[in-house]
Amino acid sequence: MTEYAGYMGKLLLIDLDEGSEREYPWTDKDRELYIGGKAMASKIMYDNFTGREEPFSPENMIIIATGPVTGTFAPSSNRFDISSLSPLTGITASSNCGGDFGFYLKKAGLDGLIIRGRSDRPIWIEIQEDKVSYHEAGELWGMRTGETQAALKKKLTELHGPKGRYGMVSIGPAGENLVRYAAVISGERAAGRAGIGAVFGSKNIKAIVASGNREVKIFNKEKAMEHHKKWTAALKAHPITGSQLPRLGTAGLVSTMQMRGQLATRNFSAGRFEDFEKVSGEALAEEENKGNTGCLSCPIRCSRTVEVDGKKVKGPELETLGLFGANLCNDNLNLVCRWNHELDELGLDSISCAGTIAWAMEANERGLWDNGLKFGQVDNISRVMEDIAFRRGIGAELAEGSKRLSEKYGGKDFAIQSKGMELSAYEPRRAVGQGLGYAVSNRGGCHLNGGYLVVLEGLGLSIDQQTPKAKADLCMFMQDFMEAISLCGHCLFTSYAVFPGFLISKPNSPMSRLVNSMIPHCGWAVRMLNKFPAMAFMNLPLIPYTYELKYAVGMKMNIGRFLRIGERSYNVERAVNAKFGVSAENDKLPKRLTKVLQDPKDPKSKVPLDRMKATYYKARGWGENGLPGDRKLKGLGIK
Numbered sequence: 001m002t003e004y005a006g007y008m009g010k011l012l013l014i015d016l017d018e019g020s021e022r023e024y025p026w027t028d029k030d031r032e033l034y035i036g037g038k039a040m041a042s043k044i045m046y047d048n049f050t051g052r053e054e055p056f057s058p059e060n061m062i063i064i065a066t067g068p069v070t071g072t073f074a075p076s077s078n079r080f081d082i083s084s085l086s087p088l089t090g091i092t093a094s095s096n097c098g099g100d101f102g103f104y105l106k107k108a109g110l111d112g113l114i115i116r117g118r119s120d121r122p123i124w125i126e127i128q129e130d131k132v133s134y135h136e137a138g139e140l141w142g143m144r145t146g147e148t149q150a151a152l153k154k155k156l157t158e159l160h161g162p163k164g165r166y167g168m169v170s171i172g173p174a175g176e177n178l179v180r181y182a183a184v185i186s187g188e189r190a191a192g193r194a195g196i197g198a199v200f201g202s203k204n205i206k207a208i209v210a211s212g213n214r215e216v217k218i219f220n221k222e223k224a225m226e227h228h229k230k231w232t233a234a235l236k237a238h239p240i241t242g243s244q245l246p247r248l249g250t251a252g253l254v255s256t257m258q259m260r261g262q263l264a265t266r267n268f269s270a271g272r273f274e275d276f277e278k279v280s281g282e283a284l285a286e287e288e289n290k291g292n293t294g295c296l297s298c299p300i301r302c303s304r305t306v307e308v309d310g311k312k313v314k315g316p317e318l319e320t321l322g323l324f325g326a327n328l329c330n331d332n333l334n335l336v337c338r339w340n341h342e343l344d345e346l347g348l349d350s351i352s353c354a355g356t357i358a359w360a361m362e363a364n365e366r367g368l369w370d371n372g373l374k375f376g377q378v379d380n381i382s383r384v385m386e387d388i389a390f391r392r393g394i395g396a397e398l399a400e401g402s403k404r405l406s407e408k409y410g411g412k413d414f415a416i417q418s419k420g421m422e423l424s425a426y427e428p429r430r431a432v433g434q435g436l437g438y439a440v441s442n443r444g445g446c447h448l449n450g451g452y453l454v455v456l457e458g459l460g461l462s463i464d465q466q467t468p469k470a471k472a473d474l475c476m477f478m479q480d481f482m483e484a485i486s487l488c489g490h491c492l493f494t495s496y497a498v499f500p501g502f503l504i505s506k507p508n509s510p511m512s513r514l515v516n517s518m519i520p521h522c523g524w525a526v527r528m529l530n531k532f533p534a535m536a537f538m539n540l541p542l543i544p545y546t547y548e549l550k551y552a553v554g555m556k557m558n559i560g561r562f563l564r565i566g567e568r569s570y571n572v573e574r575a576v577n578a579k580f581g582v583s584a585e586n587d588k589l590p591k592r593l594t595k596v597l598q599d600p601k602d603p604k605s606k607v608p609l610d611r612m613k614a615t616y617y618k619a620r621g622w623g624e625n626g627l628p629g630d631r632k633l634k635g636l637g638i639k
């Protein structure tokens with residue numbers, strides 16, 4: 001039970017070995033410290049894991065967690081998180097997903113679901129308010145995700161009649177065949193990263209369905225609705241959330257990245273692709289887009305619809321467009337749209353899949369592994385993806401990811417991964433703060449968990465891309481801020497609107513130039529705020545999240561508390577990783593990014609990682625080993 005609105009007050013633990021369900025203890029004090037989402041999941045892992053668990057062992061947990069604003073009709077607030085030990089990295093991983101499953105889990109009366117153990121046969125799990133049912137999934141096993149969800153809808157209609165409304169997550173063949181970067185798919189959205197689909201497969205779970213009629217309470221309805229209105233208007237008025245994202249989706253970033261030298265090209269050996277215009281957001285809008293869609297309660301609607309084989313399906317986002325376009329030297333947009341759909345159907349993470357294929361192309365080119373894959377020759381990619389999902393031929397090897405392959409064949413210097421997870425589409429030698437973020441990110445090569453500094457280094461603001469100055473402090477700040485946003489259930493894209501619109505729409509105005517030139521000199525101020533967030537005891541209209549927690553949830557909140565919650569989340573995740581042997585040694589990037597210049601004539605065009613890393617650990621109050629000590633964990637109330 002809980003005194004707070006927004007929450008349903010219950011976490012359910014399902015033990016598949018025992019065939020039992022029980023409530024997992026979680027108090028209002030825990031809610032104040034961790035809010036929800038991945039922080040809640042990390043704390044559960046911290047309390048339960050010893051460091052000896054394996055990703056595919058029954059002791060591993062799948063934790064599906066929502067945030068308190070989900071279901072309150074706040075703008076862009078229906079995301080949920082799935083956490084587990086990752087088969088790709090062996091450490092904690094969380095994957096955030098849009099769609100409506102989080103909303104329906106709350107309608108079923110749950111803030112989260114924890115699953116451990118292993119079923120002895122394929123099943124799908126149905127959560128209907130207080131009732132949990134386990135259904136045979138033998139006939140669903142082997143199906144693609146779209147077919148699975150259609151078959152489940154049919155079954156649910158047979159079981160409960162045609163009027164029911166449900167949220168679903170399911171895996172495809174990749175998850176069943178334990179591909180290390182298998183995704184979980186919900187409707188047309190993906191919890192793509194880190195292989196959590198394979199953890200579902202290892203537990204013989206094909207799908208989970210949630211439904212119910214519980215009410216998500218709102219603390220102060222009048223104030224909350226007034227706030228939602230203002231926030232929606234601000235999102236619609238902002239140049240990124242009101243114009244660029246609805247018009248071009250995240251794919252709109254391709255052209256900016258090209259201009260800045262940040263577009264990963266030919267397995268990150270360059271930052272510009274000469275045919276980028278053919279695989280840009282503008283080309284997608286002109287040639288392929290059939291309309292916009294979006295997650296529940298989102299005014300931004302960043303998702304594109306395209307046509308594949310006469311069927312309207314979700315179009316590619318930036319990551320798929322960049323990594324299956326420029327990074328494979330492919331200029332065929334129509335093929336990227338097709339692959340994007342096939343990746344979701346097979347249940348594969350597009351980032352790791354593309355990163356692994358790019359590594360294999362280069363390994364073939366260099367004579368390390370004769371696999372038939374070549375940059376720019378892409379007629380066979382559909383078959384390769386299918387072979388990966390079913391672990392056939394070279395697909396069985398590609399299913400292991402680039403780190404393991406480079407350990408077997410050589411070519412570690414150009415395996416573009418960190419902690420075993422392939423990097424997203426931003427080339428960090430032209431966004432060195434993003435490079436630091438990739439290296440220190442708790443889940444491995446992730447732009448978001450790494451603090452998404454590229455948004456300051458060219459994609460939103462335009463601060464110096466090459467300077468390490470202030471980047472460590474900004475990295476910590478952005479990581480903590482974004483963690484806190486995500487824990488509530490909000491979409492991180494709303495955070496673009498935190499930057500005053502004129503800085504983005506008028507980058508060359510004297511004021512914008514001044515702000516951009518000043519930021520690298522303000523590391524000391526960011527560090528003070530990071531160290532003493534209580535100084536920020538106020539709320540500001542530009543930061544709508546704290547008001548949302550006050551009005552919709554009834555939680556005392558200000559910017560300082562909010563940042564501290566983000567910091568706690570980052571530290572508890574790090575503390576879980578420490579149990580699995582992670583330390584400063586693991587916070588690294590491949591040599592291509594730290595030792596090889598992107599432009600031989602520009603000595604600054606590489607990531608000065610060691611220098612930034614040392615400052616980052618200090619800023620975090622961690623030891624030189626890159627870990628929070630007992631004092632830090634106690635100070636944050638984790639230990």
Ligand code: SF4
Binds near residue numbers: 076077300301491494
């Ligand atoms: S901005 Fe895009 S990803 Fe975020 S909630 Fe809206 S539609 Fe979903």
